[in-house]
Amino acid sequence: MLGTQAAERLPMPAPTPAPSATSRRRAGRPTAAVLDQDGITTAALQLISRKGYDGLTMAGLARSLGVAPSALYNHVSSKDDVLVLLEDHLAAMVDVSAFGVEPWDVAVRQWAWSYRDVFSEHTPLIPIIAVLPVANAPKTLAMYEAVTAGFREAGFPEERIISAIVALEAFVFGAAYDVTAPEDIFDAGNLADQVPNFTAAVDRLALEKHERPTDVAFSLGLEALISGFGTLRG
Structure with missing residues (x-):
């Protein structure tokens, strides 16, 4: 019969594949x-x-x-392991590239400004990381190694190197908090008449609009530290 012969000549449809594990997986966030x-x-x-x-x-x-x-x-x-990860993450962001390349004061200046800027974005961690041991924190140790080598190469007394770094860090951490302080932090309010010298100085600072007060303060303190430490170099 013609119908039967035609049916024999038509290609058979391909079997429908069984749904795979991939096709059955729900789209979206993995479980x-x-x-x-x-x-x-x-x-x-x-x-x-x-x-x-x-x-x-x-x-x-x-x-x-x-x-x-x-x-x-x-x-x-443990949580301590997480803190070490955080410590290393932030230390890796601090710029120490000038040590061994630029003069000592330039390298310290670049390192300190970078250090302050990194931690001003993460002030809740400062009280923790400031006293966190550096053991098992390779990136943190690499930062300290670069800074220490820079101090040694500049003729800094070896017995004073760590103390100098700690002093600089203490200043940096405090300055990092200052970056996030409110602009009117020194406004004496209704007591301004009782502190005329302080009020006049605050008013004078407010006139310096071309620079951020926090940057002016940090630069002033940092240059004083660099100048003082510089006298110890051999």
Whole structure:
């Protein structure tokens, strides 16, 4: 029959493939986050920026990453490990490239300004990182190594190098807070008449609109430190 013969000549349709695991997977966010140190560091910084240092807990960090705490503990064994990651992350952003290349005072100046600017963006971490041991923090140690080598090459007394770095850091950390201070922090308000010298100085500073007061203060203090430390060089 013609109908039967035609049917025999028509190609048979290809069988419909069974749905694969990929095609069955729901589109959108994966069910579990892929963890690595960079992701943990970024999430911890975001958590601290929202809730402050006290808001950084392992349980809270795991929730922000969308994983179970047990998964987080596969990558960091404690909150201290997370803090070391944060310490290293910030230290790696500080510019030490001028040490060994530029004169000592230029290198210190570049390092200190960079240090202040980095930590002015992360002031909640200053009280923690300022006293956090540097063991097991390779990027932090690399920063200190570059600075220490620069001081030694400039003829700085070796027994004074660490003390000088600590003094500079103390100034830098305080200045980082100053960057975020309100512009009217020194406004005496209704008591202005009782402190005429202070009020006049504050008013005079306010006239210097071409420079940020925080930058003027930092530059003044930093240059004094560089000048004073410079006298110790051999």
